[in-house]
Amino acid sequence: MDNTNTIIKVDNLQTSFFTHRGEVKAVDGVHFDVPAGKTLGIVGESGSGKSITSLSIMRLIESPGRIKGGNITFNGEDLLAKTEAEMRSIRGNKISMIFQEPMTSLNPVYTIGDQIAEAYQIHQGLSKKEALQKSLGMLELVGIPSPKARLKAYPHELSGGMRQRAMIAIALACNPQLLIADEPTTALDVTIQAQILRLISGLQKELGMSMLLITHDLGVVAETCDYVAVMYAGKIVEYADVTTLFKQPKHPYTVGLLKSLPRHDIDQDELQVIKGMVPSPDDLPEGCRFAPRCPFAREMCVNSLPDLRDQEEGNQVRCWIHTDEWDGPEVNVKDDYDYGYRTVEGTES
């Protein structure tokens, strides 16, 4: 992962929520970096901490949540040391974000044009007229039909796909170096999703941005990302370039995820499952967090948490199987993954 052209580097990020039930470690020691001009995908299921990771980068964590530790370096600058005012000049300017539900992130009482223009007025000090002129250009860029009329439209007058395009126009208005897209197409129909994904990838190449794509959809990852980090219960369990991840997944969770996915393009008899469910973040297992659900888990997995270690192929895996310390029989995770293959005593639910 040591790329000299790194746009953002996240190091040992820890974000917790302090509730009356105690500390909830939503993100617990996450490392990654995004090379300039590339896309890193963060995949995981609900509660894995993927969205909290992206909100932490934007410093948008609200009480009772707090970034407890770690470093976030953006273009050589320490984001966690910035004042709120400095952060505000970075957000929407150098780092932009698009969310899943455009209707909740757009302001319903302002026109689309006003909302795009705002970015230019705040960050570039343009006059309203100049800003609106530039906004028109953005609407054209994101492929909104009859952009001139749409400048004066309110969010509710647009369809879901069009709103997401408008969101992208706002996000990209100031030509950010990093775009964080948090489930940008999850609320959209597939035909619209295909349009939006193509639009985002096209614009990314055209504008030379880096991108952090947060998603639960492995299909979207395969089609848009260069690198992938798989998160489980607040930690990255596997990191690899996209081809390696899909061809040679190494962590039992990644394998389970891929095998439990119903595919529309191939026939599958029985779906593999991952037994049980994601542990509650206020009651995490002591050892490997996936151990209670892992078909290969042994005592060592239950007792101690493995590190994220470098592998030969340049990827990284957090699993005892891929270390010299592994004391069990030789396992090929991808081929041997089978529900009920072996169970840890006392963890069967």
Add this chain to the structure above:
Amino acid sequence: MTTTTDTELLKVQNLKQYFPIKGGVFGRKVNDVKAVDDISFEVKAGETLSIVGESGCGKSTTGRAILRLDEPTAGQVEFGGKDLLALSKKEMRKMRKNLQIIFQDPYASINPRQTVRQILSEAMQIQDVLPKDKREERIKELMKTVGLGEHQIDRFPHEFSGGQRQRIGIARALSVDPQMIICDESVSALDVSIQAQVLNLLKKLQRELDLTYLFISHDLGVVRHISDRVLVMYLGKIVEIADKKSLFDNPKHPYTKTLLSAIPVPDPTVEKEQIILKGDVPSPIDPPTGCRFHTRCPFATDKCIQETPELRNNGDLMKDGHRAACHYIEEIESGEMQPNY
């Protein structure tokens, strides 16, 4: 499923579901949302027929109309030879013993103030399926069937995870021993690892209890996994219907092809030709004339704007039972017509 017989369990004919739009000073009806517009199909006993389509295509409305959760505007629905639309409300309620539904969000469809035991026994009581003293045993059995523990019987819905709540929804549907279950986006809200568990459960139950499913979903991966036959809807109309294999391997309607090509494949080495559609789904209030897909179809001609295509089969190109509503199946197949993006 291999147990599929040819007896039709459910027969839907010319079903229409229009929702009036009221407006003006007097609140008079000014127009209709044509959510489902004249569709016919049948579901055979023991099979799974899936309805797929994007938001607003009418797939959920169809499911609700069959159960008369919304009264259909026109058409016929026959279940086990009985005309459902001719039944009185009371008779219909009795009929729902045989025809159950599982919704997308189990939390919204089960009473949060009832324990699992109450939820399940209420269903049995209303439908009067078992004498009171046998219900307790049956509840335990149901819990086991859907993979929940006996010790969870007195818990409330909020004490369960999403996947488990969906299992409660399934248990409730099963508690009255139905012949057929309508699954309306039943696994859409679940994470993939949990979704796989619930899908496998649904398949197992079908094998063991000889159930018939009408499976409504937008997810073609899920549909390929669970269905025997698939029906594709677009703006209230059926555009294609076929056995699963034909639909996925030999789609004939341009919309089906687009839909299939638009789904991201979880394999970065697959180079696929992606058809990107222009524009959005038009409004069902004023749907396009002729073929409703013509505003977005890369093959559309004047004929498509004027004439509504019927569902049809071309024996040379399609298997028996595979029908598509397109004027130009042959021309597109032979390459005589080229897409115009």
